[in-house]
């Protein structure tokens with residue numbers, strides 16, 4: 001058993017909002033895979049999305065007995081058509097609705113580097129994936145979310161997207177490392193507030209969450225939290241207020 005799969009937090013998922021059908025992007029590994037596992041274990045039908053269908057299928061198969069509750073789907077957030085195709089596949093199975101979207105896929109290519117060593121193409125790729133890709137998924141899934149009547153969106157962001165923490169001399173994020181990633185998450189937060197406003201008069205509630213520093217390929221082996229703990233923080237955000245930015249149930253300054 002590796003560090004990512006150690007059962008550090010074996011409590012069953014216990015949220016006030018109880019989804020029936022959830023879609024998780026970037027779910028073939030890391031926090032997305034662990035969200036999928038926890039949702040399926042709680043009896044939720046999960047659409048496990050990965051860039052490549054083969055990776056989605058393999059990840060579902062690796063979940064063993066839980067695989068019966070999982071539908072693997074191809075969803076590369078950079079592909080202009082993939083999210084609409086995935087939405088059509090979801091609609092075919094659920095009858096046209098989706099009551100939880102975990103918008104999780106992301107990249108962090110400039111980890112540990114300062115801004116003078118950030119290439120413009122690398123910055124563009126990060127913004128395309130973490131911001132435009134996230135937006136593409138919301139555009140495709142919002143009709144299904146609205147149709148569900150009572151639905152949740154969890155936008156997986158990061159404390160690194162907080163301008164307030166960046167300006168706080170006492171906060172460790174003042175290191176200014178990973179500026180492309182941080183810029184993308186700050187932009188994602190603003191985009192998410194626009195989506196929250198768009199959902200205001202609907203039954204869709206949107207929460208922005210930072211999972212904390214977690215032991216995944218992105219977070220590395222030295223991170224504070226297991227993937228299991230980070231995924232729980234993501235999923236428990238379904239009970240956080242509409243338009244909030246939190247981590248572990250606590251508000252994060254914008």
Ligand SMILES: NC(=O)c1ccc[n+]([C@@H]2O[C@H](COP(=O)([O-])OP(=O)(O)OC[C@H]3O[C@@H](n4cnc5c(N)ncnc54)[C@H](OP(=O)(O)O)[C@@H]3O)[C@@H](O)[C@H]2O)c1
Nearest residue numbers: 026030031051076077104105106158213214216217218219
């Ligand atoms: N780990 C942390 O400490 C931490 C802290 C704060 C926030 N977060 C956020 O949490 C989320 C998940 O992070 P993680 O730690 O699980 O990262 P990870 O282990 O690197 O996994 C990232 C996932 O995103 C997928 N992905 C990347 N580009 C994609 C694309 N174009 N289309 C669809 N999927 C794509 C990857 O797919 P492939 O396998 O195909 O590459 C993978 O499934 C990210 O949004 C991240 O910013 C993580």
